[in-house]
Amino acid sequence: MAVPKEAVWDRDPHTAAKHDLLKRYLEAWAPILLSRKDVITYAEGFAGAGIYKQGEPGSPVIAYDVFAGALHRYPKRMRVILMEEDPRRVRELEHQMALARSRHTDHIAKRLTVDIQEGDFHPALLEKLRSVGALGQPLFVLLDSFGGPDIPYSLLHELGHQRGTEVMVTFGPTFLTRFAKKDEGYRQRGDEAFGNQEWQTVFQQPSSHKFTFLREQYRGTLRQAGFTHTLYFEMVDEGGRLLYLLFGTQHELGLEKMKDAMWKVDPSYGVRYRDPRDAKQQMLELELEPNTAPLRRILRDFVSEAPDGRTVLELQRYALLETVYRPTQVIKVVRQLRDSGVVTTGPGAITNKTRVTMATAAPEPSPSAEQEALW
Ligand SMILES: C[S@@+](CC[C@H](N)C(=O)[O-])C[C@H]1O[C@@H](n2cnc3c(N)ncnc32)[C@H](O)[C@@H]1O
Incomplete structure (x- = not known):
């Protein structure tokens, strides 16, 4: 998928799979943390418009609904912090979050605060998390860009050294393998994202290994940042473009719950989703038994x-x-x-x-x- 120019765009099937994964994970994460802590935080650096063209909810709305459900069972508080750069998307997001709020009772909405900020996610997101005291407390950060790489290692390092933080990052290896060898600007972006230059040995890898090499390098980057356990989920769009979702946590329970979510989204392999080129092909590829x-x-x-x-x-x-x-x-x-x-x-x-x-x-x-x- 090309990076959309409109404020609200069509949702791809792999985005639906990503939302399914996120929803399933948050449905496990929120009750576990709310049963132990008085206040927990969910943040997004790339929040989007909160809605897709056919009316499907975006990730902030999906998260809000999950949290509202969890707060029915736990008399606790949650913060949702959302950053978005595009002013048109921010306006739409504000509208969508107000609609989400109106679907739940006042009693819930009072304990589920939403803070939407317009502008570049970095360093504003970190500053915000620090100022509200969310660092060092249970915190899930979704950094769902169009694949970049655009997340500076310094941010991952700040987050990874806080005990209660988990991250999910969207990472697209294509630009690095395609352009970075000749383009100094792309190489610099790669260095900033990986936190070192080791990833550049990708240029010496055989073509068939380049993507997996970068994926494993990036998992190493997350570990280096402090996330002792990492998982990846691979998404391929209609045009064959690859995106990885990388998850980082320090908690074995988080690892287990994310694996549960991944195996629900991909019952055969637990690690991937491909946009169907046509429905017939999808039927042929359907394997419902886990491949053990x-x-x-x-x-x-x-x-x-x-x-x-x-x-x-x-x-x-x-x-x-x-x-x-x-x-x-x-x-x-x-x-x-x-x-x-x-x-x-x-x-x-x-x-x-x-x-x-x-x-x-x-x-x-x-x-x-x-x-x-x-x-
Ligand atoms: C993949 S979309 C997010 C989709 C959303 N997470 C969802 O699943 O519904 C990426 C969003 O990041 C925004 N964005 C791009 N660069 C940004 C930046 N530097 N800071 C904040 N937002 C940015 C884009 O405008 C876009 O809305």
Whole structure:
């Protein structure tokens, strides 16, 4: 999708997938934090107009509705801070947020404050977050530009060194791989976004690896900024243009909840969404079963490294921290490994406490190359 010039533009299917992911994650995030803290904050640096051409809600409205729902259950407070550069979009956003507010009772709206600011997100967003005392408290920051890269590393570093902060950043690798080699301006933007020049070794990578190389570099940037756990979600538009959503958190529970959301949006692989070129193609590509062949191999290797085997709980934690998979997918995979004679477990149902050991002369599973490359 070309960068839209109109104040309100058509929503692409991958934007709908992104909204689905965001909504599902915030539906988990808000109640968890509201049950523990009196006030939590949600911020966007690139808020948009709050609405799309056919009337679909934008991310700020989606977030507002989720939070209003959560505040029905918790007598707490939330702040929503929104930045947008385009004055036309700011006017529309103000209107849409007022409509969202009117859909909920006064009682809720009083505890859910919305602050909309016009202008460049940086450094204004950081200053705002600091001035209201949101830093160091539970905070989710969505930095959803058209892909840039436009987020300075210095901002990620400020956010990543606060304990309660999580980020979701939209990152488009295309301009860097296409233009940065010859264009000093693009190289500088890359250096600012990555926080160093290591990413420039992308120019020596084979074409087929350039995007994944930059994606992994950017995950490294988020880790360097202080987000110990990172996830990516890949979106491809109709024209084949690639955008990554990168998520960073310091909390294992956040990691788990984001994975849950990602596997709901992509039930087969948990990491991607492609705009359908046509409906027939989409039907052909539809796989509703999660593709857990790589997890079988990964868990088998992990079990084989421990002479006394591993408990299911250990395998679940390993899946959470070291793979794209969810802890909840582990028991089914252990059962498959046991049924095919690769591992043994004690008799009876497999639970978190079950110890899993290698069977003698275990057969080799063989996942496809594509599945292997996912994590
Ligand atoms: C991808 S859209 C955001 C969409 C929105 N998050 C949603 O999902 O509904 C990016 C927005 O960022 C705004 N923008 C671009 N550069 C900006 C900047 N430097 N500071 C603040 N907003 C900016 C654009 O005007 C545009 O509305």
